[in-house]
Amino acid sequence: MNKKSIYSITYDKLVNFFKENSINEFVAKQIFDWVYKKNVRSFEEMTNISKKNIELLNNNFYFNNVKEINRQIDHEDETIKILYELEDGNKVESVIMKFNYGYSACISSQVGCNMGCKFCASGKLKKIRSLTIDEMVLQILNINKTLMEIKSKKITSFVIMGIGEPFDNFDNILDFIEIAKDRKAIEIGSRHITVSTSGIVPKIKKWADLNLQVNLAISLHAPNDEIRSSIMPINNAYPINELMDAIDYYLEKNNRRITIEYIMLDGINDSNENANELAKLLKNRLCYVNLIPFNDINNPHFSRSKNIKNFAKVLNNANITCTIRQERGKNISAACGQLRAKNI
Numbered sequence: 001m002n003k004k005s006i007y008s009i010t011y012d013k014l015v016n017f018f019k020e021n022s023i024n025e026f027v028a029k030q031i032f033d034w035v036y037k038k039n040v041r042s043f044e045e046m047t048n049i050s051k052k053n054i055e056l057l058n059n060n061f062y063f064n065n066v067k068e069i070n071r072q073i074d075h076e077d078e079t080i081k082i083l084y085e086l087e088d089g090n091k092v093e094s095v096i097m098k099f100n101y102g103y104s105a106c107i108s109s110q111v112g113c114n115m116g117c118k119f120c121a122s123g124k125l126k127k128i129r130s131l132t133i134d135e136m137v138l139q140i141l142n143i144n145k146t147l148m149e150i151k152s153k154k155i156t157s158f159v160i161m162g163i164g165e166p167f168d169n170f171d172n173i174l175d176f177i178e179i180a181k182d183r184k185a186i187e188i189g190s191r192h193i194t195v196s197t198s199g200i201v202p203k204i205k206k207w208a209d210l211n212l213q214v215n216l217a218i219s220l221h222a223p224n225d226e227i228r229s230s231i232m233p234i235n236n237a238y239p240i241n242e243l244m245d246a247i248d249y250y251l252e253k254n255n256r257r258i259t260i261e262y263i264m265l266d267g268i269n270d271s272n273e274n275a276n277e278l279a280k281l282l283k284n285r286l287c288y289v290n291l292i293p294f295n296d297i298n299n300p301h302f303s304r305s306k307n308i309k310n311f312a313k314v315l316n317n318a319n320i321t322c323t324i325r326q327e328r329g330k331n332i333s334a335a336c337g338q339l340r341a342k343n344i
Contacts, residue, residue: 005134006035006061007141010178011185017060027053032184039141066092066138068146072332079329080146086111086135090128092163094139096147097328102156105143107136109173110164115198116233117219119263121297122163130169136160136176140186157192161217166195167203177214190214196261201238201246208250216250217259217290218243222269223277231268244281251286258287263294264305275311279318288321295330 009017014028027049034046043049043057069091070083080096092108111128113120144154158180160166166173177193180186194215197204207216220243222228228235238246247258260282264270282289291312294304305311308324315322 003060003062005064005132006031006057007064007134007137007179008132008175009061010175011182012178013175021056023053023056029184031057032182036185036187039145064134064138066135066142068142071146072329074329074331076331077328079332081329081332082143082146084139084142086131092131092135092139094143094162095329096143096155099326103147103151103153105140105155105158106162107139107158107160108162108164109136109160109166109169113164114168115165117198117221118231118299119221119265119294119297119302121295124297125163127164127168130164130172133172133175133179136172137179137186140180144186155188157188157194159194159196159217161194161196165198165200167197167200167207170203170206174210177212194259196259198232198234199238199243199246200234201242204243204246205249208246208253211254213254213256215259216256217261218247219261220278221261221263223274223281227269227274231265240281244285247285247287255286258285260287260289261292262289263292264308264311265294266303266305266307268302270305270307270311272307272310272314275314276318279315279320282320283318288323289315291322291324293325293327 011028011032014031015025018025018028030048031046034040040046041063043054046054064087066084066086068082069085072081073079078098081093082096083091083093085091090111092111094108095106097104097106108131110130112125113122114127115123117123140155140158147153147155160173173195180188180193181190190213194217196217196219198219220228221232225235225239228240250258262278278289291308293308294302312322312324
């Protein structure tokens, strides 16, 4: 019999498990309370669960964890970057960021990434495998444990923007988010969760049909196919016109504003002409643009744009809502994948 991590099962699936074993649904609620509210690490610690049910749980589930092996802190803005080792020895990283509204976390969804975006440190390390549901849940649980120890706080939001392409791990992401949202579990509201994709068109449409009320971010990074294909290989499979069709489908189904992520690369995608082209592309679409200052990844072909403020001005003048991302962790190289790449 293959046991499952207790952190990998949603509440509804645990209820169904107990129903199949002729056990009251209330036991599932008790289990979730022990696991996510009281943070126990064994079934034997669950003092209101019968010995028979504990035996059933031990026969079907187990407790696991991810191991912190490196931590870096930017004392200027209190960003914390943590490298975790998984049970099979692979490594992923998470980032904790402080904002005026509270703490947020950036969660990884894969070991490595196959999207191959030229400007991304994660893309240098090919995908080994997708993370399991429990490995993503455990990132958040360990982040909250860390924050409680040093700040007496928990995160109030998170983004799935770390190592990996979330929509290349679609089904596991869905169950992970369900556990994260569940008031009986991690209890983070849908609107405080953001999933970022490089633009896998069929999965964007599938996501749209689910109407989860979770925020969606699209890594666009270029206003036309020529530039985008040169820096993002996925554009060869799903060019911009197909991506825009998927965005329109999402907006029609969900009527929720999309974040357009746009990394500013000097001399590549950052001219005022590029800004005007981007404004035309996004006109009359419910979205806003998040301009991202480039983080060095030791690639001589890319450097940080000096035109970011002018670029933003062009967009705003064209009635495209635009923000410049607040930089976090600049003193600890907090770009996705940098700590893992350095470790390897």
